[in-house]
Amino acid sequence: MVIIREHMLTDPGLRAEIAARAVAGHFGDEPGDVAHALGEVTLPDGTSRRAHIRHAADAVLLDDHGQVALITRLENPGRGKLAVPGGFLDPAPGGVESSRAAALREAMEETGINPALLAQAQVSQIGHRLYNRPFDIRSAWNNLPHTDIRLGELFLISTLGFRVKLPGDLRHVKLQAGDDAGAVGVFEIDKLMREQFAVPDHLDMILAAARG
Numbered sequence: 001m002v003i004i005r006e007h008m009l010t011d012p013g014l015r016a017e018i019a020a021r022a023v024a025g026h027f028g029d030e031p032g033d034v035a036h037a038l039g040e041v042t043l044p045d046g047t048s049r050r051a052h053i054r055h056a057a058d059a060v061l062l063d064d065h066g067q068v069a070l071i072t073r074l075e076n077p078g079r080g081k082l083a084v085p086g087g088f089l090d091p092a093p094g095g096v097e098s099s100r101a102a103a104l105r106e107a108m109e110e111t112g113i114n115p116a117l118l119a120q121a122q123v124s125q126i127g128h129r130l131y132n133r134p135f136d137i138r139s140a141w142n143n144l145p146h147t148d149i150r151l152g153e154l155f156l157i158s159t160l161g162f163r164v165k166l167p168g169d170l171r172h173v174k175l176q177a178g179d180d181a182g183a184v185g186v187f188e189i190d191k192l193m194r195e196q197f198a199v200p201d202h203l204d205m206i207l208a209a210a211r212g
Helices: 012-024 099-111 201-211
Strands: 035-042 048-062 067-073 086-088 122-130 137-139 154-165 181-188
Touching (some): 012 048, 012 154, 035 154, 067 201, 086 099, 099 122, 099 154, 099 181, 122 201
Antiparallel strands (some): 035 048, 048 086, 067 181, 137 154
Protein backbone atom coordinates (compact mmCIF):
# COMPACT_ATOMS: atom_id res chain seq x y z
CA MET A 1 0.00 0.00 0.00
CA VAL A 2 1.35 3.41 -0.99
CA ILE A 3 0.84 5.87 1.86
CA ILE A 4 3.26 8.58 0.68
CA ARG A 5 2.75 10.20 -2.71
CA GLU A 6 5.02 13.04 -3.84
CA HIS A 7 6.12 13.57 -0.22
CA MET A 8 2.51 13.85 1.02
CA LEU A 9 0.90 11.45 3.50
CA THR A 10 -2.23 9.92 1.95
CA ASP A 11 -3.34 7.32 4.52
CA PRO A 12 -6.58 8.73 6.05
CA GLY A 13 -6.19 6.96 9.41
CA LEU A 14 -2.64 8.21 9.95
CA ARG A 15 -3.59 11.70 8.80
CA ALA A 16 -6.42 11.83 11.34
CA GLU A 17 -4.19 10.50 14.14
CA ILE A 18 -1.41 13.02 13.54
CA ALA A 19 -3.87 15.92 13.21
CA ALA A 20 -5.52 14.90 16.49
CA ARG A 21 -2.13 14.91 18.24
CA ALA A 22 -1.37 18.35 16.80
CA VAL A 23 -4.66 19.75 18.15
CA ALA A 24 -4.13 18.07 21.54
CA GLY A 25 -0.68 19.66 21.85
CA HIS A 26 -2.20 23.09 22.65
CA PHE A 27 0.80 24.92 21.17
CA GLY A 28 -1.12 28.20 20.86
CA ASP A 29 -1.04 30.96 18.27
CA GLU A 30 2.64 31.68 18.89
CA PRO A 31 4.53 28.39 19.35
CA GLY A 32 7.69 28.53 21.43
CA ASP A 33 9.75 26.75 18.77
CA VAL A 34 9.80 26.25 15.01
CA ALA A 35 8.69 22.61 15.41
CA HIS A 36 7.53 20.13 18.04
CA ALA A 37 7.57 16.35 18.33
CA LEU A 38 4.28 14.43 18.24
CA GLY A 39 5.66 10.98 19.07
CA GLU A 40 5.80 7.85 16.92
CA VAL A 41 3.02 6.51 14.71
CA THR A 42 2.61 2.96 13.43
CA LEU A 43 2.45 2.51 9.67
CA PRO A 44 0.22 -0.07 7.94
CA ASP A 45 3.23 -2.38 7.45
CA GLY A 46 3.84 -2.46 11.22
CA THR A 47 6.90 -0.21 11.23
CA SER A 48 6.96 3.04 13.14
CA ARG A 49 7.92 6.54 12.15
CA ARG A 50 8.35 9.75 14.13
CA ALA A 51 5.78 12.49 13.63
CA HIS A 52 6.19 16.22 14.21
CA ILE A 53 4.47 19.54 13.75
CA ARG A 54 6.17 22.38 11.84
CA HIS A 55 4.80 25.88 12.30
CA ALA A 56 4.16 28.36 9.48
CA ALA A 57 2.40 31.65 8.74
CA ASP A 58 0.47 32.98 5.73
CA ALA A 59 -0.25 36.46 4.36
CA VAL A 60 -3.53 37.35 2.61
CA LEU A 61 -2.67 40.45 0.54
CA LEU A 62 -5.89 42.37 -0.17
CA ASP A 63 -6.66 45.70 -1.81
CA ASP A 64 -9.60 48.15 -1.95
CA HIS A 65 -11.10 46.45 -5.02
CA GLY A 66 -11.96 42.95 -3.82
CA GLN A 67 -8.71 41.47 -5.10
CA VAL A 68 -6.02 39.26 -3.60
CA ALA A 69 -2.41 38.52 -4.60
CA LEU A 70 -1.74 34.79 -4.95
CA ILE A 71 1.23 32.69 -5.93
CA THR A 72 1.40 29.54 -8.04
CA ARG A 73 3.22 26.81 -6.12
CA LEU A 74 6.40 25.26 -7.48
CA GLU A 75 6.30 22.30 -5.10
CA ASN A 76 3.77 20.02 -3.42
CA PRO A 77 1.29 20.22 -1.89
CA GLY A 78 -0.53 21.33 -5.00
CA ARG A 79 2.29 21.97 -7.43
CA GLY A 80 0.98 24.33 -10.12
CA LYS A 81 -2.02 25.47 -8.08
CA LEU A 82 -2.77 28.74 -6.29
CA ALA A 83 -1.81 29.56 -2.71
CA VAL A 84 -1.47 32.56 -0.43
CA PRO A 85 2.18 33.48 0.19
CA GLY A 86 3.50 31.88 3.35
CA GLY A 87 6.10 29.61 4.86
CA PHE A 88 7.82 28.27 7.95
CA LEU A 89 8.66 30.30 11.04
CA ASP A 90 12.41 30.87 11.33
CA PRO A 91 14.57 30.77 14.45
CA ALA A 92 15.21 34.15 16.05
CA PRO A 93 17.44 35.32 18.90
CA GLY A 94 16.01 33.82 22.05
CA GLY A 95 13.51 31.57 20.29
CA VAL A 96 11.45 31.92 17.12
CA GLU A 97 10.24 34.82 14.97
CA SER A 98 6.66 35.96 15.45
CA SER A 99 4.00 34.61 13.11
CA ARG A 100 3.29 38.17 11.92
CA ALA A 101 6.94 38.74 11.04
CA ALA A 102 7.10 35.40 9.22
CA ALA A 103 3.96 36.13 7.20
CA LEU A 104 5.23 39.54 6.06
CA ARG A 105 8.71 38.18 5.30
CA GLU A 106 7.23 35.39 3.17
CA ALA A 107 4.99 37.89 1.38
CA MET A 108 8.06 39.90 0.35
CA GLU A 109 10.08 36.81 -0.62
CA GLU A 110 7.36 35.15 -2.69
CA THR A 111 5.59 38.12 -4.32
CA GLY A 112 8.40 40.66 -4.53
CA ILE A 113 6.15 43.35 -3.06
CA ASN A 114 7.95 46.55 -2.12
CA PRO A 115 8.66 46.64 1.64
CA ALA A 116 7.73 50.34 1.70
CA LEU A 117 4.26 49.51 0.37
CA LEU A 118 3.92 46.62 2.79
CA ALA A 119 4.77 49.03 5.63
CA GLN A 120 1.60 51.02 4.75
CA ALA A 121 -0.64 47.97 5.08
CA GLN A 122 -3.14 47.34 7.85
CA VAL A 123 -2.14 43.97 9.29
CA SER A 124 -4.38 41.88 11.54
CA GLN A 125 -4.50 38.25 12.63
CA ILE A 126 -7.16 35.99 11.07
CA GLY A 127 -8.68 33.92 13.86
CA HIS A 128 -6.34 31.47 15.56
CA ARG A 129 -3.54 29.17 14.46
CA LEU A 130 -4.86 26.16 12.53
CA TYR A 131 -3.79 22.71 13.74
CA ASN A 132 -6.49 20.38 12.43
CA ARG A 133 -4.95 20.11 8.95
CA PRO A 134 -4.79 16.40 8.00
CA PHE A 135 -4.53 17.36 4.30
CA ASP A 136 -1.08 18.94 4.83
CA ILE A 137 1.12 16.24 6.36
CA ARG A 138 4.41 15.68 4.60
CA SER A 139 7.24 13.16 4.55
CA ALA A 140 10.52 15.01 5.04
CA TRP A 141 12.54 15.05 1.81
CA ASN A 142 15.73 15.73 3.81
CA ASN A 143 16.80 16.66 7.32
CA LEU A 144 14.92 19.91 7.88
CA PRO A 145 17.21 22.73 9.05
CA HIS A 146 16.70 24.15 12.57
CA THR A 147 14.48 21.19 13.56
CA ASP A 148 14.71 17.59 14.77
CA ILE A 149 12.79 16.43 11.69
CA ARG A 150 14.84 13.90 9.76
CA LEU A 151 14.63 12.43 6.27
CA GLY A 152 11.47 10.33 5.86
CA GLU A 153 9.80 11.44 9.09
CA LEU A 154 6.29 12.88 9.01
CA PHE A 155 5.32 16.43 9.84
CA LEU A 156 2.05 18.35 9.87
CA ILE A 157 2.03 22.04 8.98
CA SER A 158 0.23 24.37 11.38
CA THR A 159 -0.40 27.90 10.18
CA LEU A 160 -1.65 31.29 11.28
CA GLY A 161 -3.03 33.68 8.67
CA PHE A 162 -2.76 37.47 8.57
CA ARG A 163 -4.97 39.94 6.75
CA VAL A 164 -2.70 42.44 4.97
CA LYS A 165 -4.90 45.25 3.61
CA LEU A 166 -3.00 47.35 1.10
CA PRO A 167 -4.02 50.79 -0.22
CA GLY A 168 -5.01 51.20 -3.85
CA ASP A 169 -5.28 48.59 -6.60
CA LEU A 170 -3.04 45.50 -6.55
CA ARG A 171 -3.15 45.42 -10.37
CA HIS A 172 -0.98 48.54 -10.32
CA VAL A 173 1.58 47.09 -7.90
CA LYS A 174 4.80 45.59 -9.22
CA LEU A 175 4.96 41.94 -8.18
CA GLN A 176 7.56 39.33 -9.06
CA ALA A 177 7.53 35.68 -8.05
CA GLY A 178 10.41 34.50 -5.89
CA ASP A 179 11.50 31.74 -3.50
CA ASP A 180 9.18 28.72 -4.02
CA ALA A 181 6.59 30.64 -6.06
CA GLY A 182 6.42 29.84 -9.76
CA ALA A 183 4.25 32.86 -10.55
CA VAL A 184 2.32 35.61 -8.79
CA GLY A 185 -0.91 37.25 -9.89
CA VAL A 186 -3.87 39.34 -8.77
CA PHE A 187 -7.29 37.65 -8.61
CA GLU A 188 -10.86 38.75 -7.95
CA ILE A 189 -11.89 37.12 -4.69
CA ASP A 190 -15.51 36.47 -5.67
CA LYS A 191 -14.40 34.44 -8.72
CA LEU A 192 -12.05 32.07 -6.88
CA MET A 193 -12.96 28.38 -6.62
CA ARG A 194 -11.75 25.85 -4.06
CA GLU A 195 -10.38 23.45 -6.66
CA GLN A 196 -7.90 26.11 -7.81
CA PHE A 197 -6.03 25.95 -4.51
CA ALA A 198 -3.06 23.85 -3.47
CA VAL A 199 -4.21 23.75 0.15
CA PRO A 200 -7.98 23.63 0.83
CA ASP A 201 -8.15 26.08 3.73
CA HIS A 202 -6.41 28.90 1.89
CA LEU A 203 -9.69 29.94 0.28
CA ASP A 204 -11.36 29.96 3.72
CA MET A 205 -8.54 32.19 4.94
CA ILE A 206 -9.04 34.60 2.05
CA LEU A 207 -12.80 34.79 2.58
CA ALA A 208 -12.33 35.41 6.31
CA ALA A 209 -9.82 38.19 5.55
CA ALA A 210 -12.18 39.77 3.02
CA ARG A 211 -14.93 39.91 5.64
CA GLY A 212 -12.57 41.99 7.75
